[in-house]
Amino acid sequence: MCADTPETLDYKDTLHLPRTDFPMRAGLPKREPDWLARWAELGVYEKLREKAKAETRQPFTLHDGPPYANGHLHIGHALNKILKDMVVRSQQMMGRDARYIPGWDCHGLPIEWKIEEKYREKGLDKDAVDVVEFRQECRDFAAGWVDIQRDEFKRLGITGNWDDPYLTMDFHAERVIAEEFQTFLMNGTLYQGSKPVMWSPVEQTALAEAEVEYHDKESFTVWVKFKVTGFDLPDLDISGEEAPIEDRESVAEIEAQVAQEFVGASVVIWTTTPWTIPSNKAVVFGADYSYGLYEVTDTPEECWAEVGERFLLADKLAADVFAKARLEEGQWRRVRDVTPTQLEAMTLAHPLAGVEGSQGEWDAPRDFRAAPFVTDEEGTGFVHCAPSHGMEEFELYRDLGMLQEVITYNVMDDGTFREDLPFFGGKRILREKAKKGNWEGDANAAIMSKLAEVGGLLARGKIKHSYPHSWRSKAPVIYRNTPQWFAAIDKAVGDGQDTYGTTIRQRALTSIDELVTWTPQKGRNRLYSMIEARPDWVLSRQRAWGVPLTCFVKKGAKPSDDDYLLRDERVNARILEAFEAEGADAWYKDGAKARFLGADYDHDAYEQVMDILDVWFDSGSTHAFTLRDREDGSDDGLADLYLEGTDQHRGWFHSSMLQGCGTMGRAPYRGVLTHGFTLDEKGMKMSKSLGNTIVPEKIVQQYGADILRLWVAQVDFTNDQRIGDEILKNVADSYRRLRNTMRFMLGSLADYDPARAVAREDMPELEQLILHKLAVLDGVVREGYAKYDFQGVFRAIFDFATLDLSSFYFDVRKDALYCDGDTQRRFAALTVLDALYQRLTTWLAPILTFTMEEVWLERNGPETSVHLVDFPETPADWRDDVLAQRAETVRAARRVVTGALEEQRTAKVIGSSLEADPTVYLSPELAQIITDPDTFADLCITSQIELVEGAAPEGAFTSDEIAGVAVVFDRAEGQKCARCWKILPDVGTHAHAGVCGRCDKALS
Structure with missing residues (x-):
């Protein structure tokens, strides 16, 4: 045998x-729901709160930036909530009491828009529906999506107080939002003003910057002529004339000569919004640029310019303007210099002045002056001003005290011109609905046609540029002057909370630099520059679903009058009491004005403001009713961290900063963390039209939530990230x-x-x-x-x-x-x-x-x-750093040995490293570190090893990685142990057959 x-x-x-x-196979999609159910049954989140209370742990509060309750989650939601969950869980496991109350934004236009769409499909008129009934439909719609999104978030493994989230439409929340607004009312920063705001004609409401996204848009461009109708040099200043005044016959003759050159010429403006030309009130120029008077000497066919026509243009831009007018070099010439003083002496006429049928609408002379916002980088060097539709022009004439002279009200809420506007009444700037993606109405075409008809057009074209659009309707927006309610950010806040400044802007800038930690640091710069340059905060919206501006104005009074706004703590208290019990619907119920004014005031003497608050005021107030008012909120009413995408520098971070600085004198957060946007694998923005969107639900169904969470952990979330099938396979x-x-x-x-x-x-x-x-x-x-x-x-x-x-x-x-x-x-x-x-x-x-x-x-x-x-x-x-340094040296020597064995394996001399018994030659220094051949053999996974101090023979294997190590290969001698598979000389000499001494001892 x-x-x-x-x-x-x-x-x-x-x-x-x-x-x-x-198991080796995770089966996450099927197994993860069981763990979710188990955590719910155990009450893990609740047990952590009990544990934290018993141990008196230091709180850590991440305040949830509220997602909007109107649709399924997208990949950006998943990234955001998973990051928040990693923060909360890690802080908890490092010894903090990490509280997390999920929340939702529930008011605002997106939900109202959905209900209106439902009405339109049924042929119903929204305005014919009782406002409280309409608001209830909005509330029900939001509640339904809260439930759906809650389950979707929980499926991602997000921990938190899901049973009691915060909702901006809860009665207490609506009461606190109104209360925070009343703080602005009472501290003197609230005022009603009229200025250009971003306006959506499609949705018929003002929009905040955070409600706007920028997309490429093709716009008409026009070069329009404003005739010089008069010239009157102030103080007879003839600077720029070649000959001194004493060489002329008379100053009057000089003035007449210069006037003869300019009167009848045209100042040319360029604009990408032809629809604003009917609202033009002025033209401005740059005081530091070089201007010239140019004359047309020849014209091709199909050209609006005529031989002999003269134009005033910035020298740097003249050639480009003539090219747009289809005039080549040689068909125009420069006549003379034009000085700023001479420009100021000119009187301009609107291109539609005196036109038959204009009813005198544009006959008044246009204001003509220098302005700091003019550039000579594009256009003509002259800017047409419609202060009702441009913030820079508005501010210029506001500071000049001339607003009453230049403000127009030509554009209605729906983006149509007022019916009695000559030539253009009823024309639309934008369509009610896009046609094949095109929102262009009939106003621009009508205006350009009329300008061409009366000789007011020099050239026209089209330009593709980045343009603001409503992120809800996706329609372009316009700047439109409308009466709105504002919070003054540079007016001293009369509340005595002046530690960080006396105005909202001062407090915000101080908070940014002294009170908030920014991750990454560049977030500080972005918000600081926005706050530093921003105008007053527009608080009002002309909609129905939201928290109203709970204030009254005196009939017959002007907004500038001290008694225009009713400021009475008793009225405020009655409003808050009603909101706590009934929600903001109380404002819209029959008899609301009498109920809130009570017997203290003549009800007929006051008007109830029916605008609602900007939804960003809602979300900016969440710290008050979540961190301050809840038992599981923050001990000091402040958040340790706000965490959102970079777009929230102009959104939630921004509005929360303004709101907090207005009501409690500082930022409501101590830290801000921002993440980038999620792109597809090619780095393209995700879009339904491109078909490259990735839905979290599908990832969870295919891979499991942990794979999505791992993807979040592996990306640099501070920049834009990519995701796709190949990336997820690698994850x-x-x-x-x-x-x-x-x-x-x-x-x-x-x-x-x-x-x-x-x-x-x-x-x-x-x-x-x-x-x-x-x-x-x-x-x-x-x-x-x-x-x-x-x-x-x-x-x-x-x-x-x-x-x-x-x-x-x-x-x-x-x-x-x-x-x-x-x-x-x-x-x-x-x-x-x-x-x-x-x-x-x-x-x-x-x-x-x-x-x-x-x-x-x-x-x-x-x-x-x-x-x-x-x-x-x-x-x-x-x-033990000394041990670690020694171990790294031994490990480096090991790599030389494994390199030598791999060479033998590649040559098929051996199949396993256990077949080897190499001799390792070590320098004296290494020989003092690597002393035990059995230990080193275990490290190198060889059956045996020989250690020799000294130089290696020629041909020994070495590596550039570490000096002083050389290896000579040899096969292990002995038999293969049947138990550990090492090849050793003593195998077969022990009590148990076919094993080495070590294994024999183990078997005993």
Whole structure:
């Protein structure tokens, strides 16, 4: 009978092979809902609050920027909420009381628009419906989407107080929003004014900057002629004349001569909004630019210019203007210089002045003066001014005290010209509905046609440029002067809260620099520049679904009168009491004015303001009714962190800053973190029309929420990120590698006995090295989470898990873990594995919420959760930099050995490194460090190894990576152990057949 061989002997059952029910395949889409149900049953979030209260933990409050309750989640929502969840979970596990109250914006035009669409489909008139009934439909619509979005957010593993979120349409919230508005009313910063605001003719309401997005738009461009009808030099200033005045016959003759050259010429303006020409009141020029008088000497066919016509143009732009008018060089000439003084002496006429049928609408002379906002970079060097439709022009004439002379009211709420406007009455700037993506109405064409008819047009064309659009209707917006309610941001706030400034702007700028931490820092610069340059805050909107401006104005009084606004705490209190009980609907119910004014005032003497507050005022007030008023809010009413996309510098960060500075004297937050936008794999913006949108629900169904969470952790969220199928496949691959690492630890720890744990000082150096690396990593993880650097945290953990553990430590220690008996080396390795498990599982829990719960439950009871524990404290004495430096040297020498073995494997000399018994030649310095051949053989995963101090023979394998190491390959001598597969001389000489001495001892 043949002797037993390693292949015929079966010692498998004697090995300590990994044992675990933790599956290789995660099956996340099917299994994650079970964990969600389990967390709900355990009441994890509630238990954390109880724990925090019992331990008197320091609170950490991330205030949720409210998403809008009107549709399914998109990938940006997922990125945002997952980032928030990682912040909350990591702060909690680092010892804070991390509270998170989800919230929703529920008021505003998007929801109102949806209800109106439903009405239009049924042929109903919204204005014929009782406003309270209409508001109830809006409320029901929002409530339905809150429920849908809540489930979608929870499916992503987001923790928080989902049973009691904040809603801006809750009665208490509406009461507080009104109360915050009343603070502006009472502190003197509220006023009614009239100025150009971004206006949506389609939605018939003013829009905030945050409600606007910019898209390319093709616009008409026109070059329009304003005739010089008079010339009167002030103080007879004839500067610019070649001859001195004393050489002329008389000043009057000089003036007449200059006038003869200018009168009848045309100042040419250029605009991309022809529809504003009927509202023109002035033309302005730049005081520091060079201007000239030009004459047409020849004309081609189809040209609006005539031979002999003269034009005033900026010299830098003249050639381009004539080219647009189809005039080539040689068909025009420069006649003379034109000085700023001469320009100021001119009188201009509107191109429609005196036109038959104009009814004198444009006959008054146009104002003509220098202005600081004129440039000579494009156009003509002259700017036409319609102060009702442009903020720079408005501010110019406001500061001159001339607004009453230049403001017009030609454009109605729906973007049509007033019916009695000559030639253009009823014409639309924009269509009511886009036609094949085109919103162009009939106003521009009518105006250009009329200008051409009366000889007022020099040229026209089209330009494609970035233009503001409503993000709801996607229609272009216009600037339109309308009466609105404003908060003055440069007026001293009479509230005595002057620590950070006396005005809203001062307080905001001080808060930005002194009270808020910005992540990334560039967010500070963006908001600072916006606040520094912004105009007064437009608070009012002309809609129905929202919180009304709860104030009254005196009939017959002017907005500038002291008694125009009713300021009475008793009236305010009655309003707030009603809102608390009935919500803001109380404002719209029959008898509301009498109810709130009570017996204190003559009801007929006051008008009730029916505008609603800008929805950004709603969301800007959320800190008051969420952080300040709720028991689970913030202890001081402030948030530790606001976290949103970069667009919220002009949105929620901005409105919250203004609102907080207006009502409590400072920013309502201590920290702001911003993330970029999510693009497709090619870096393109996601768009339904392009078909490149990625819906979180589909990712969750295909991969599981943890893969989406891992994607969030792997990207640099401070910049724009990309996502797509290939990217998600790579993320899933990283997940599998990490899962296999955790699975190995779980399997190896199956029979771990804490009673047999080995003290660090009694461990082999390899185990001490891993503990050192854990201690270093502990600092990296905590610092990274504190700085919200999730990418850095995950990268550090992943590299450690895959490079230091799977590819090195586990590979080296498999032999001891599987084959050793009750040895200190094996128990030391298990002790280290337990330390690794405790830390990796908890460190990764904020990122891989579901998977780490699965890992945790494999070793802990069903009544616990990884999300109920903190990051374990790591002993400071685990860190040993001297050991680590020595170990890195040994590891570098190991790479030389493995390189030599790989060369033999590639040449098919050996199949496994256990077939090798290399001789390693070491320099005297390295020989003092690498002293034990058995330990080094374990590190190199060879059966045997020989260490020699001295120079290597010629032909030995070396590496440029480390000097002083050379390897001469040789085969291992002896037989292959049937149990550990090492090839050793003593195999077969022990009591148990076919095994080495180490295995024989283990079998005994």
